[in-house]
Amino acid sequence: MLRIHFTAEDLLRVRIASDPAPLLELGMAIAALQRDDAVFTRWARRIRLPRSTRPLFELIPPTAGGPLFLDPVSEDFDDGLDRVLSTPRDDVDAELTRSCRPTPWTKGLIDRDRDAWRTLERALRGAYDGLIEAEWTRIRASFHADVAWRRMLLSEEGLRAALVSICPGSRWDGTTLELNAPWESERLLGGHGLTLLPSPFWTGGPRTNVHPDGSMLLVYPALTPLPLIEPEAGDGLGALLGQTRAAVLRVLTAPRTTSELARTLGISGASASEHARTLRRGGLVVTRRTGRAVTHLITPLGLRLLNAE
Known part of the structure; x- marks a missing residue:
């Protein structure tokens, strides 16, 4: 807690x-590539990063609990990169010691070795190009x-x-x-x-x-993870929640089980369950279990959101 x-x-x-903060999202994206998360599975499969980005996987684990100096809150990537590269030596030492297994490369970072820091800069630039810029x-x-x-x-x-x-x-x-x-x-x-x-x-x-x-x-x-954001949303509610999730909310003006929700919208049961879970987290849907049956229904807050369309 x-x-x-x-x-x-x-x-x-x-x-x-x-x-959003570009370098913070970069660290989260590196973590997402390493997690067994159904929402990000298809997204992760299509990602192809250059070899130069591999050192980042030594620093950033699936939990995203890497060194704090790697993900400053900044307005743009270049500003954030400048902050990373100018991190005081004591902060680098403390954070790498706290979060990473020691390697010759991380020791080079602590010792301010130029080649080690060039390697980090190339890794960050390559990962930004492959993960963040195209998806911004x-x-x-x-x-x-x-x-x-x-x-x-x-x-x-x-x-x-x-x-x-x-x-x-x-x-x-x-x-x-x-x-x-x-x-x-x-x-x-x-x-x-x-x-x-x-x-x-x-x-x-x-x-x-x-x-x-x-x-x-x-x-x-975020309420709607990146893979569930459509490139173009055709309506206000779709832009807020994603088209499929907006459709789920509209359907749940009447109580539905997960399987009924999946059949109505032509999506998988796993997808229906994930959308209902996220809407429940946002206070838009309530879920009740009766025996083995799980039923979802829109909340008054969800109805207000629909009525505001």
């Missing part, structure tokens, strides 16, 4: 990032769809609902936000506030870092 302790000042300083339009679409949804929650139900819906099983205990995570951690914001950043490549628990403005950065899965 990740527990984030808010003061009154912190509650006034909760904000949502204005745009869809990355931004997924990011801004989640931001639009989060802002709607803020206006309709307030800050408590907007934050607790980030992860299934999360809750408030007074002014402490308890987010479902596979580890125990206590975070005191200390009046610096919180910045939310949805990631189209991430499907795991919440991750934290320090934002350049001094607030705590909370990275969480």
Whole structure:
């Protein structure tokens, strides 16, 4: 469980990032390539990265828990790369020691060896070209769809609902936000506030870092993962949720089992289950189990979203 302790000042300083961060998404994409995640399976199969990118897989594991200096929050790739390459030696040493198995190459990074850092720069540039640049339009679409949804929650139900819906099983205990995570951690914001950043490549628990403005950065899965974002969405709800997921929401104005949902939309049972799970995480669908049967139904919040089309 990740527990984030808010003061009154912190509650006034909760904000949502204005745009995705290229290098942060690059790290998440490298992690996604290594995870056994059904949503990303087809996407991962078509990715072909140059050999120069292989060193990144030594640094970034499937959990995305690599060295923090690799994924700064920046407006563009070049600015972020400059920040990586100018990381102080002590920070490089601490982060590589914390997160990586020592190798001659990582030792070279710690010792500021020019060849080692050129290798890292080539790896980052190659991975950016192969994973981020070509997908930037869809990355931004997924990011801004989640931001639009989060802002709607803020206006309709307030800050408590907007934050607790980030992860299934999360809750408030007074002014402490308890987010479902596979580890125990206590975070005191200390009046610096919180910045939310949805990631189209991430499907795991919440991750934290320090934002350049001094607030705590909370990275969480975007409502619609990158592979489910269509290149062109034909309607507003489709742009927000993805066309298939919007269709799922429309169908669930009447209760449906997962198999009924799959048959109605002509999709697989696994896909129907995944779409329902994500909509449930966003508070748009409720799922009930009666014996062996699992039934999904739209929530009042989901109906309001449909009625706003």
